[in-house]
């Protein structure tokens with residue numbers, strides 16, 4: 001979709017559903033992260049628009065991020081703005097990209113960074129004109145693929161394994177945490193208010 005890289009997780013999957021539904025949904029989100037963050041392939045994010053929360057997470061899972069140079073497009077883990085909390089593995093992924101202090105600021109405030117600020121913060125690696133995002137991503141891919149694969153893969157795994165092992169070890173507990181958190185009346189209310197606001201802004 002033009003102007004949106006990803007709107008993040010589908011909020012309708014996290015509201016008004018059964019606990020079994022929430023558990024299956026969260027397992028699928030974990031699976032997505034484990035596959036993408038743990039992939040031994042080269043992954044380049046061509047960020048052609050806004051990228052909140054889960055969308056930002058997907059971009060952060062990639063090896064390199066190229067974003068369209070348009071200040072109207074913003075990226076960030078904005079969970080607190082929805083009244084929800086980025087789980088520890090979202091937080092770990094961000095820390096591994098921009099460091100601890102920048103992550104703390106970012107997460108507590110639920111900040112969305114317009115493209116130029118995202119570059120300054122290190123959330124993305126490069127800005128290019130909107131119509132050059134795909135070609136710049138293809139060029140970056142060629143550069144990354146020119147590195148001997150086994151060496152690049154072992155290096156990637158060395159950097160990411162601790163975060164991945166942490167979720168693998170705590171997977172079931174993380175699902176239980178998600179279900180008990182998201183099914184709280186107060187959290188359901190916050191999500192409802194956020195969705196109503198999204199619709200009103202039209």
Ligand SMILES: CCCCCCCCCCC/C=C/C(=O)SCCNC(=O)CCNC(=O)[C@H](O)C(C)(C)COP(=O)(O)OP(=O)(O)OC[C@H]1O[C@@H](n2cnc3c(N)ncnc32)[C@H](O)[C@@H]1OP(=O)(O)O
Nearest residue numbers: 007008009010011012050052053054084085178181198199
């Ligand atoms: C103790 C610790 C325990 C921790 C336990 C875990 C806690 C839970 C963790 C959950 C992590 C959540 C991650 C997420 O990704 S949440 C989703 C975050 N996403 C957003 O905030 C995006 C909101 N959307 C927007 O900002 C804009 O819609 C956007 C910039 C994406 C596009 O803007 P545009 O103006 O082009 O389009 P509209 O706003 O008019 O939207 C069109 C329709 O789409 C609906 N919409 C948008 N985003 C979502 C979404 N994420 N999910 C569902 N639906 C969405 C929007 O309402 C419009 O719908 P209608 O056409 O029906 O009105």
